[in-house]
Amino acid sequence: MEVSSEQIWQAVYQTLYMVGVSLVFATLIGLPLGILLVVTRKGHILENQAIFSILNPIINVLRSVPFIILLVAIIPFTRLLVGTSIGTTAAIVPLVIYTGPYIARLIENSLLEVNAGIIEAAEAMGATPLQIIFRFLIPETLGSLVLSITTATIGLIGATAMAGAVGGGGIGDLAITYGYQRFSTITIVATVIILVVLVQGIQSLGNRLARKIRRK
Template identity: 50%
Template sequence: MNVDWITFWPRIVEATGETLIMVIATLIFGSIIGVSIGLLLFVTRKNNILENKFVFRLLNIIINIIRPIPFIIFLVSISQLTRIVVGTTIGTAAAIFPMTIVASFVVARVVENNLVSIDPGVIEAAQAMGASPLRIIFTVLIPEALGPLILGLTFVSVSLIDFSAVAGTVGGGGLGHVAMTYGYQRFDGSVMLVTVVILIIMVQLAQWIGNTLSRKIMRR
């Protein structure tokens, strides 16, 4: 049974909106938490400005535990926690919580990897000029790594679009949900096609924004 597109369009628009909210909210929360963890990972490394073996190891262990878990399994396995924090396990808000956790750790690694590529000499120079560790974080580490960092965040946001579709299938709402219920379970090829096209446009748009921003910052 095919959908009636005249009445179905608003449903698609609504679902697109839900997906955008999930992705953008996750990107914002995930970036804030992830950048903080990534910076902490970097500065607590051996011989770095706030070397701390304990913090460094602890963060590494947590990241290494969470990252290998397939997202759909992680989503389901923390549903009790999601219920406590969000109040429900169904809907957009309930999807944002697990997505944020996973995104944070992915972002943390991306941030750490970008920071490692900063010439240690530049950090040493800032220290020699009398800059405090916090000052170095905000005026040296972040600005110096910003260009590649934005490319990294773009990469993350593209995978978030993917995650949001996965979350959609288990009750998260959004385009994933629409594609699964109408396109897959009711065999409506036109719904499948429309949702896929919208998802592709979203990914292209995210990539374009990321590329443009990072190019501007790196002046290339």
């Protein structure tokens, strides 16, 4: 039994839905965590070893857990939040938990690129820590931040494919159900092509947006 075009479009929609919603929530978590990792480290504007010493290992631990294991391990938590552990919406919970710390590290790396002289100049002008963060740190690294979010988005696409292994829906589920389990080479090839097109499109869009920001 070959997969229909309607099933393919539904799988694409489910993948985009998972990626879009997960990216929003993961960014809302990862952005402040990434900023905290930078500003609370030794010698920075809000140095706080207690906060840094707690956040740093927690993020390291979450990032070290493979997504497929995390997905299964937090099934009770997922069921508590959304009422089920199966389906597209349920897959968003582990996707957010998996991607949030990853985005935090990407944000941290981007913000650490800011020249210390810029921060010193801002402090000399009497800028508050919040002003330094939102008027100097983030604007200075906006192009790099866009590329970081682009990288996270591509990582999310790969994770949604793995979510298909446990009934998460999307392109991964289509590839496993119709491609692998029913030995349909055409379906496997089609899903691979769709994923490649998605990744290339997102990467190109991110690169273009980052270039425009840097020119300004």
